[in-house]
Structure formats: structure tokens, C-alpha cells
Ligand SMILES: Cc1ncc(COP(=O)(O)O)c(C=O)c1O
């Protein structure tokens with residue numbers, strides 16, 4: 001056994017979160033040939049299935065829907081699910097209850113948040129005509145921000161997060177930023193960027209897709225105005241599980257939704273022609289909640305009972321440190337280049353390695369049971385979900401990567 005394997009074993013043995021893994025449906029070594037035990041490093045795209053979810057979904061479908069039918073809106077708590085589940089997510093992102101509503105996709109919530117932020121800036125009577133957007137953002141945020149800018153008569157200005165402080169001015173209405181960059185895994189400085197946006201008199205909207213459930217966010221502590229995020233990555237809600245919208249409590253009365261559906265009305269069943277917004281988090285709703293996926297998410301969130309997000313962060317950093325060390329040991333010099341910052345303060349919960357022929361390399365990794373993903377044009381992306389990824393997984397993934405790259409060089413294919 002190599003020194004790194006032995007260290008991985010010792011680190012796993014000392015890991016206070018190791019027990020959480022059994023709450024997930026994951027491959028075990030015996031599911032595969034001995035040299036291809038499943039290592040799932042793609043929880044930053046789709047989180048693994050928590051083991052309690054299937055039975056819960058079955059109950060929702062068979063009993064709540066099948067037997068109680070329409071009564072379930074009240075008796076099974078369907079009607080209040082968006083805010084109830086929002087309150088379950090709240091402590092994970094540092095929010096007090098009553099500020100998060102679950103529903104719709106992240107894309108839709110980005111639209112609500114950016115337009116509402118511009119409207120809030122407008123209601124302050126400042127005539128601010130620019131929206132800043134993270135130029136390196138996951139595409140959907142950029143597309144939606146562009147449409148939101150056109151619809152609100154603003155100019156969209158793409159800038160890197162590092163350029164934001166210099167780009168802010170009395171023309172800035174709102175700034176849309178990602179907490180963790182989906183490609184590189186870079187963690188942006190939410191407290192200082194939010195403070196800079198506020199100093200310029202603008203509103204900060206944060207996309208938490210790649211940070212919620214992986215590291216502390218501190219929404220209330222840092223005075224974030226609005227935030228959105230998905231629940232199918234580190235929150236393990238399942239494919240297409242609903243996203244969430246955070247509106248800081250003191251801004252809720254000024255939140256003027258661009259999608260004022262009947263579910264956000266103060267009295268939805270009054271069926272009145274005139275729109276009158278609900279107060280509080282429900283104002284962020286649109287239409288009928290997607291109950292099946294929402295209640296699957298609610299069950300998935302039970303894995304967080306008794307788990308501290310600080311412990312998750314500590315393990316995430318230890319895992320990514322160890323993985324980088326193993327990559328250094330197993331992968332030949334110059335074959336890969338880490339795009340993920342070494343500094344802990346700048347690192348999310350993934351490692352992105354630039355590698356020539358990355359698409360083909362990832363296919364071979366997956367064939368060998370190491371599942372990460374490939375992002376154009378040349379990035380191998382490995383997500384570390386501390387609740388179910390261990391140090392032996394990190395060691396194995398790096399070792400298989402080294403073997404795959406060595407094999408390619410020997411066979412003369414897709415050198416990296
Ligand atoms: C940063 C970021 N924002 C938004 C999305 C996607 O949004 P949606 O849930 O609407 O597909 C993703 C990933 O899919 C993402 O990584």
C-alpha cells in the first residue's frame with residue numbers, strides 16, 4: 001500500500017462526517033471490478049440520491065396524491081412547502097427563517113431577482129442605467145441578465161468579479177455574481193464584493209449554485225440583497241429539483257416581482273383581478289409549486305440534520321488539498337494544470353484541471369469508475385461533496401487519472 005493510500009485510510013478513519021455517506025445510494029467497491037470502484041465526483045452537477053428519498057416520494061405519490069388527492073394541499077402541507085423548505089435551506093446559507101422561498105428553476109429566479117433588484121434601485125429614484133454581470137458566469141445567468149437588461153431599459157456590462165469594484169459607479173443598478181465559478185471552482189469574496197456594491201448604492205444578487213451545501217455563505221451576516229441557487233448539486237434534491245430565491249427581510253416589501261403569479265398574491269383563492277402581492281417570502285412565488293420534486297427535496301434535506309456547514313467546509317478543503325497533492329504525486333509533470341486556486345479563501349468544493357484531450361480523458365476515467373465531468377474546451381472537473389466523498393475516493397481518482405494519462409502517452413493517443 002502506498003503512503004498516500006495509507007494516509008487516505010487514516011484521514012477517512014478520523015473523519016467526523018464519514019458516517020453521512022451511508023445515508024446515500026452510492027456504488028460500493030463490490031459493485032465493480034476491484035480496480036474500478038465507483039468514485040462519484042460529480043455532485044457539483046447532480047448530487048447523489050439520499051437513501052430515504054424513494055420511500056418518501058412513494059408516500060407522496062401513493063398516499064398523499066393517490067389517496068388524499070386534493071386534501072393534501074392542506075393536510076399534507078403541500079401549500080406551505082415552498083417556505084417550509086426554504087426555512088430548511090436557510091441555516092445552510094446563513095439566513096434567518098422567512099426569507100427563502102423554494103420553486104422554479106435557478107434561471108427563472110435569476111430573472112426575478114435581477115429585475116426586482118433593478119426596480120428597487122429605480123424606486124430609490126437614482127436613474128441608474130447599468131447592470132453588471134459576471135463575465136465568466138454560467139451561461140444561463142448571462143443570457144437572463146441580458147434579457148432583464150433589455151426589458152428594463154438598462155445596459156448590461158459583463159466584467160470579471162475582480163473588475164467589479166472598479167466598474168461600480170453611480171450608474172450601477174444591480175450586480176449579478178457567482179459565489180463559486182462553475183468552471184474553475186474559484187470562490188469569490190462575497191463579503192467584500194457585496195460591501196463594494198452597497199458602497200456604490202447598488203444591489204447585489206448572488207448565484208449560490210456551487211456554494212450552498214459546500215461552504216458557509218453568510219447571507220444575513222454580509223447583508224446580501226438577493227440570492228438564488230439550485231438544489232440538485234450539493235443539496236442533493238434530485239434532477240430538476242426546484243431552486244430557491246432569497247430576498248433580505250428588509251427588502252421584501254420592495255420586492256416587485258416581474259412574474260407576479262397567483263401564488264404570490266396576498267389572497268390566492270380570492271381570485272381577484274387586481275394583483276396585490278403577499279408579504280414576506282411568498283411574494284417570490286409564481287404559480288403552482290412542483291410538489292413531487294419539492295417534496296423529494298424536502299426528504300433529501302434530512303441528511304443535514306445535525307451536520308454543521310463549518311465541518312463540511314473543513315472537510316471539503318481537506319479533500320481538495322489531498323486530491324491536489326495526489327494529482328501532484330501520480331500525474332506526470334505538466335500533464336495537467338489546476339485552474340482552481342490553491343488559497344483556501346479562493347477555493348470552492350471542486351478541482352478543475354486543464355488537460356489536453358480532456359473530453360476523451362474524462363470518458364476513460366468514467367469507464368474506470370471515476371465520474372467527474374468535462375467542460376469545454378479542456379477542463380476536467382471534479383466535485384467533492386463532503387457528505388459522501390472520502391479521502392480514499394480522492395486518492396483513487398488521482399491515481400486512476402495518472403494511469404489514464406500514462407496509458408494515453410504510451411499508446412500515443414490524446415496526450416495531455
Ligand atoms: C451557476 C449556475 N447557475 C445556474 C445554473 C442552472 O440553472 P437552472 O437550474 O435554471 O438550469 C447552473 C447549473 O446548471 C449553474 O451552475
Ligand SMILES: Nc1c(O)cccc1C(=O)C[C@H](N)C(=O)O
Pocket residue numbers: 044045046138182183209240
Ligand atoms: N442542470 C444540469 C442539467 O440539467 C444537466 C446537466 C448538467 C447540469 C448542471 O447543473 C450543470 C452545472 N450547472 C455546471 O456547473 O456545469
